[in-house]
Amino acid sequence: MDDRERALDAAHDLATRFLHTLDDRPVWPRADIDEMLTAFGGPLLENGADPASVVEQMATLADPGLVAIPGGRFFGFVIGGTHPAALAADWLVSAWDQNSGSSLLTPATVAMERVAGQWMLDLLDLPRSSSVGFVTGGQLANFTCLAAARNAVYARSGWDLAARGLRDAPPLRLVVGADRHGSVDRAARFLGIGRDEMLVVDADDQGRMRPDALQRALAGGEGPLIVCLQAGEVHTGAFDEFDVLIPLAQEHGAWVHVDGAFGLWAAASPALRPLTMGMADADSWATDAHKTLNVPYDCGMAIVRDPADSIAMFRTGGDYLIYSSLDPWDAAPELSRRARGVPAWAALRALGRSGVATLIDRLHANARLFADGLESIEEVEVLNDVDYTQVMFRFGSDEQTRQLGEAILAEGTAAMTGAEWRGQAALRCSMSSWATTEDDIARSVEAVRTLVDGLR
Template sequence: MDERERALGAAHRLATEFLGTLDERPVWPRADLEEMLGAFGGALPEHGADPTSVVEAMARLADPGLVAIPGGRFFGFVIGGTHPAALAADWLVSAWDQNSGSSKLTPTTVAMERAAGQWMLELLGLPDGASVGFVTGGQVANFTCLNAARTAVLARAGWDLATRGMRSSPSLRVVVGADRHGSIDRALRFLGFGTDEITVVDADDQGRMRVEALETALTDGDGPLIVCLQAGEVHTGAFDDFEALVPVAKRHDAWVHVDGAFGLWAAASPSLRRLTAGMAQADSWATDAHKTLNVPYDCGMAIVRDPADSIAAFRTGGDYLIYSGLDPWDVTPELSRRARGVPAWAVLRSLGSSGVAELVDRLHTNAVAMAVGLADIPGLEVLNDVVYTQVMFRLESDAATRALGEEILAEGTAAVTGAEWRGRAALRCSMSSWATTSADIALTVDAFRRLIFEVHSHTRG
């Protein structure tokens, strides 16, 4: 057995041991950053070490600072637990070590990504032939789509962005909802737009853009236009009314972008597809497979209706590069990258269309069950209509709500994260993991029921 085999064997054993602890270990880490820096930092040793011993020491030192994200009771942020097929495929991606920008260089992984992209278009009811660029996550997916949008709407106005730049370009309007995700503003900042240049449209009590408010906003201006809509508000899970909003935007010749980091996948479920009605009439869509599809991190998708718009924004030069029509580096910001779409291919092939629908339905069912259990606890209020996978709740005061959030993390049964909704503190539970069971929900509800008594005692004392 050579050095590589020994190191891989140790990694497999240690990974299996970690995954075997998920049901019992505290969900939140038991060490902070300073402790982990103490474990891993210090001066770089002068002499190296055997790879196997490095892997074994790494796992031992890391354990207190690891979060049980792959388990069934991590409900923080919107983070899925990795599906077995995706995890195994991801290991192979690292072993294969393919630079997956060009189909001429790495035809296997590019073919797998192209197949996975086509499957996604079919599952989500999006236009056949759209470009699917695999990027790092939802943030870069939004950036990638909005970059294509900026290039395209300026081209419609007779402005070639690639040659003439932005300095003297026509004034471009960007319209967003009041409850958009922060990654939209951040993507726009990357593209040169300040917050003063963004038109914000009012939203309802669930975070859905108001149709009449969009109509008013678009009537008040002219010029190249991008409208950003949302599939799955990050606190409430609510979906914009695409059937009403997209036609309004199109009447004003807008490029319509949909941020659907986790919500786009509702279209794969026959019972939830109604939430995305009209979404396919947009021009671009962003999503993140590490959320609802449960692949490892580093797998967002930027989907653009017309691949020519992606190519106009991203195709690069270089006489040493090999072009073949439509390669990954033609539709994303990267040249060199790992084959991040392979785990998506693996989980889609493992589940099939019915399995994806069942996964999405199960996440929604779990969210409803969690909301029902929490609402049965005296003094706890569920704040949103649970239409998808998000549950938001609070106690009677901000102090008690924040204290409850701290207590559940310290107690260790589950992880939920804090939020603020309409000026008041809240806690947010996101159902994103294939591993969550009804027993996980029951354990979490029981933990909250126990902890609320302690919180009331402290905050009232």
Template sequence: MDDRDRALDAAHRRATEFLHSVNERPVWPPVSLDDMLAELQKPLDEEGTDAEAVVDELARVADPGLAGIAGGRFYGFVIGGSLPAALGADWLVSSWDQNSGSSALTPATVALERVAGEWMLGMFGLPGSASVGFVTGGQVANFTCLAAARNAVLARSGWDMAERGVRSAPAVRFVVGEHRHGSIDRAARMLGIGRAEMTIVPADDQGRMSPAGLGEALEGGEGPLIVCLQAGEVHTGAFDDFASLVPIARDRGAWVHIDGAFGLWAAASPSLRHLATGISGADSWATDAHKTLNVPYDCGMAIVRDPADSIAMFRTGGDYLVYTGLDPWDVTPELSRRARGVPAWAALRSLGRRGVAELVDRLHANALAMARGLEAIPGVEVVNDVVYTQVMFRLGDDDATRALGAAILADGTAVVTGADWQGRAALRCSMSSWATTPDDIERTLTAIARLAAS
């Protein structure tokens, strides 16, 4: 017990030192994987090491290879920070060490997750009876929803997948947008659906699926049908026109899935809710709490309108397992897992409905401020309409744009990540962190202006 206390004290001390250093340390790690392996790859000692010393060594050795994701100037990919209450809750989750697949075994953590899910459904305007499965992130959330979708549309066609498998099943028509996220393709691949089997609907210059294109794509087709829409294009932040697209898909008997990894949270803001108009008509939704809600990794949510569709896909066997009617392991691919939804409960409890809306609004305001500042830098062009939290920019020349991106990372003031958009190189700035301040934006713009000029 003394060893445990000393190890936890060391972890608290080292974590606090790291978080206090984030504002001044390089945001992009100054060392490579090879550098880290050179430090770490050594034979395992014959004898063990004191737990406190292990924690101190871990913090010391890992420090140069850590990104400043917890700070206010990490704009890469779409990654949020960790709200204080969520971080504290995450430490408790590790200390409790509850296997949260079973509500009979771990009623406290399952209840916390269920309430967090109910709160989210209310903020998103989704059916309160939907199932909410806590998974690792947006990728597994999309997979989980689409696995339930495939099983359900096959069942509607008279095919029992659980009994007969998929080898001889009717072909599922899988309809996606031109600018879908890669996690949709990956989820489809895990479900046995290849790119050549997809129907791809064209999109406009911001990445929004064309309603007319969807109507044309669905004409004359028969059989089980899944249509994937998107709330928040990863480059531009654009939202599909759900009010138009969902009825078109519904009229053809489709299961409608919405990938809302970071965009679904717009529905929680009265000023941005219009972007999500019509989402409630879908059958499933995927989102990611470690993006816009700012909880620690990992915490995605797979939301399915009818819990029976989740159960039909995921309920397992095992006479030694205890069932209560609807357990977490009934609605996701996992049996054993940590209580990853508890930090989401803590984040929501600390913010309240108004706080969540203000957080989403602040991220949008930060994106607008960054876009205005970038447009004032000579030679910089903002590429997208900044409707949500994404800003995409470039210089006049592709090579210069890529060189600027590399220079920003090497400089260490901030992190933006590269992209190719409509055949041109671009840089992406995602406003996802609660910790970003006006000073962070100003420091970032000053660094970009200096680097762009050179």
């Protein structure tokens, strides 16, 4: 075998061995960043090393610093495990090495991405002619959609942003909810919009934008307008009332964007679809397939109702580039990139329509089961309505809640991350992985119960 085959064989063996450790491995890493820097550091070798040996050494050194995210008891942040079909497809994406910006250059991978986008629009009941740009994640999906939005609302106001830039442009109104995700602010910052320029609308006790507050925020204003709504508040899982808020925003000429990094997928479940009522009437939507669809990282989707708005923002120049209707580089910022949408095609093909719905429903059922288990522990309080996949809770005081969070990560059965909600410390859990079982929930609840008893 040549170097490539031996290195790939080593990687396959090591990956399989790692996956077999997940049931017993502590979920949180056992080494910190300084230990990992020491393990991987030192001077660069003068003459290099055998590729297979490098892969084997890398896996051995990395082991104590790896998080058991692919297992069933990682509930931190909003991070899904990787579906088997998506994982294998991602390996092939790296082996194929296709630069997937142009449909003429790499037709196979671009076709899979395009079909995956069409399947997703169908599953989520979004306008079927929308453009779907595959980007790195939810952050870049929000940025991509808001960039297209800004360009479009300026064009509607008679301002050619591509030609004239922002200097002397009329002020842009960006309206956001009080409990928006930080990626919206970060995307706005990338676009030159500061926090002080945003109009912040009050939210209810679950983080949903209040329609009366939006009405007041929009009254009397004029000029280019973007309103950002949310499908799935990151702590509570709550959904904005799209059927009320979107018509209200559109009465004022707004472009409406929906940040649905993990919540957009509720529309694929007949049982949970009412949460998204009216969502399809927006102008753009952002989501991240590594969350709820359970594909590897590097697979966000930026969806824009009118592909012409994507092309107006992102189509590039260059006489050596070849264009063919709507190419991937027409719907997102990048030119050269890997075929990041292929794992989404594989996951959707493997799951089918009913499989996606079953996955979403199981995530919600796991969240309800976990909340019920937590509520059975004395002095533990669940803080949110568990309408989707998020569970937020606290134990006693702020200090006790933070101590419990630290103890959970140190004990290692499960991973949950800290938060603050309405001025109080909290712990939050996101049910995002296809691999989570009822046994994982039971083990995690009992671990929390034991730790609470110790702290009490």
